[in-house]
Amino acid sequence: MTDKREWPLWEIFIRGQHGASHRHVGSLHAPDAEMAILNARDVYTRRKEGVSIWAVPANAIAASSPSKKGPMYDPAEDKAYRHPTFFDIPKVVGPM
Amino acid sequence: MYAQMVKSEGPKDQDDPAKLAEFQARIDAGDKIEPKDWMPEGYRKTLIRQIGQHAHSEIVGQLPEGNWITRAPTLERKAILLAKVQDEAGHGLYLYCAAETLGVSRDEMTEMLLDGRMKYSSIFAYPTLTWADMGAVGWLVDGAAIMNQVPLQRTSFGPYSRAMIRVCKEESFHQRQGFDIMMKMCAGSPAQKQMAQDALNRFWYPALMMFGPSDKDSVHSSQSMAWKIKMNTNDELRQKFVDQTVPQAEYLGLTIPDDTLAWNEEKGGYDFAEPDWDEFFEVLKGNGPCSVDRIATRKKAWDDGAWVRDGLMAHAEKARAAKVAAE
Numbered sequence: 247m248t249d250k251r252e253w254p255l256w257e258i259f260i261r262g263q264h265g266a267s268h269r270h271v272g273s274l275h276a277p278d279a280e281m282a283i284l285n286a287r288d289v290y291t292r293r294k295e296g297v298s299i300w301a302v303p304a305n306a307i308a309a310s311s312p313s314k315k316g317p318m319y320d321p322a323e324d325k326a327y328r329h330p331t332f333f334d335i336p337k338v339v340g341p342m
Numbered sequence: 343m344y345a346q347m348v349k350s351e352g353p354k355d356q357d358d359p360a361k362l363a364e365f366q367a368r369i370d371a372g373d374k375i376e377p378k379d380w381m382p383e384g385y386r387k388t389l390i391r392q393i394g395q396h397a398h399s400e401i402v403g404q405l406p407e408g409n410w411i412t413r414a415p416t417l418e419r420k421a422i423l424l425a426k427v428q429d430e431a432g433h434g435l436y437l438y439c440a441a442e443t444l445g446v447s448r449d450e451m452t453e454m455l456l457d458g459r460m461k462y463s464s465i466f467a468y469p470t471l472t473w474a475d476m477g478a479v480g481w482l483v484d485g486a487a488i489m490n491q492v493p494l495q496r497t498s499f500g501p502y503s504r505a506m507i508r509v510c511k512e513e514s515f516h517q518r519q520g521f522d523i524m525m526k527m528c529a530g531s532p533a534q535k536q537m538a539q540d541a542l543n544r545f546w547y548p549a550l551m552m553f554g555p556s557d558k559d560s561v562h563s564s565q566s567m568a569w570k571i572k573m574n575t576n577d578e579l580r581q582k583f584v585d586q587t588v589p590q591a592e593y594l595g596l597t598i599p600d601d602t603l604a605w606n607e608e609k610g611g612y613d614f615a616e617p618d619w620d621e622f623f624e625v626l627k628g629n630g631p632c633s634v635d636r637i638a639t640r641k642k643a644w645d646d647g648a649w650v651r652d653g654l655m656a657h658a659e660k661a662r663a664a665k666v667a668a669e
Binding site for chain 2: 251252253255272273274275277278281288289292293309311312
């Protein structure tokens with residue numbers, strides 16, 4: 247090996263055929279954004295899995311901390327009223 | 343399998359017993375462990391070895407098949423084989439990325455493969471001598487791989503599980519293209535059918551070795567099974583593979599090279615001969631028929647590609663600097 251500079255890591259997001267959002271599919275190494283997209287084409291869309299690729303430098307992603315899972319997500323637990331099925335609406339009222 | 347004889351490490355003294363218990367409870371409950379979650383050092387190290395070995399096998403596994411790309415009998419067969427070998431490169435990349443989430447870089451793993459600190463599956467140390475070997479490799483080798491990879495989709499480590507799901511989606515094409523080659527050869531001239539039989543004769547026992555040593559000699563299984571990074575025992579998977587493959591050989595009109603092979607009504611599976619385990623251990627040590635050649639080929643590709651990797655990095659840095667200067 248000549249030196250220890252490895253190609254940076256990119257996170258790859260792909261939008262499928264039917265207009266859904268871009269979804270994270272995995273990561274890969276590439277020297278720059280242009281190569282990241284070219285590589286992503288070969289690594290993640292060999293079977294027409296998508297029509298649009300985003301490549302994001304992995305170190306640009308901010309992530310929530312796994313140890314804060316409780317304080318972050320538990321408050322949603324007792325708010326079942328956010329879901330439509332919480333409310334009993336009489337059948338006679340019709341579609342709602 | 344693609345990761346054979348992975349030396350596993352149990353919990354360490356420095357691991358907090360309360361955290362260990364909580365970790366095991368998460369696994370028992372079917373939770374996925376993600377890279378930033380707390381994990382025992384032994385879990386992390388075993389997974390790096392296992393996923394790394396699996397990734398190396400995908401990459402080295404391109405070589406026996408790459409051998410026939412230029413000599414495929416038709417343009418269609420060439421295009422199909424090319425697509426399959428490209429898939430193997432992709433599978434290697436998914437797996438390297440999964441291993442990298444555990445704190446080892448792909449370049450480090452590559453260097454560990456090249457200097458012998460990491461291994462690849464014994465199956466790829468065997469030569470591919472005829473076109474029928476492309477059939478036998480797809481049918482038997484990819485077939486054996488699928489047997490192991492399907493349950494690994496449920497493994498406890500999130501990135502490994504996701505890589506396996508992706509691999510499994512693509513792997514079935516590989517086995518079918520192999521069987522398709524075998525069907526063509528077996529429906530051909532007597533010489534072609536003999537070529538298919540010869541390929542089966544040479545690949546049968548090496549394919550059985552892919553599952554690793556017998557459970558009674560497999561020292562590393564129990565911890566890995568408790569951590570759900572190994573889902574079935576070696577013997578279970580080997581039995582399943584034989585039971586599935588024998589009828590396929592019968593369909594082709596080929597003979598499994600094992601005189602002792604017989605249906606055992608009581609266990610509902612075939613009795614079959616064990617492969618030569620001494621040969622297996624020799625191959626794992628790097629003394630297989632093509633072991634030296636495989637690593638030499640990988641090393642040449644790695645060394646010859648260094649200027650490309652460095653050149654693209656230098657170009658990217660220059661372009662970035664020019665863009666900053668222009669702003």
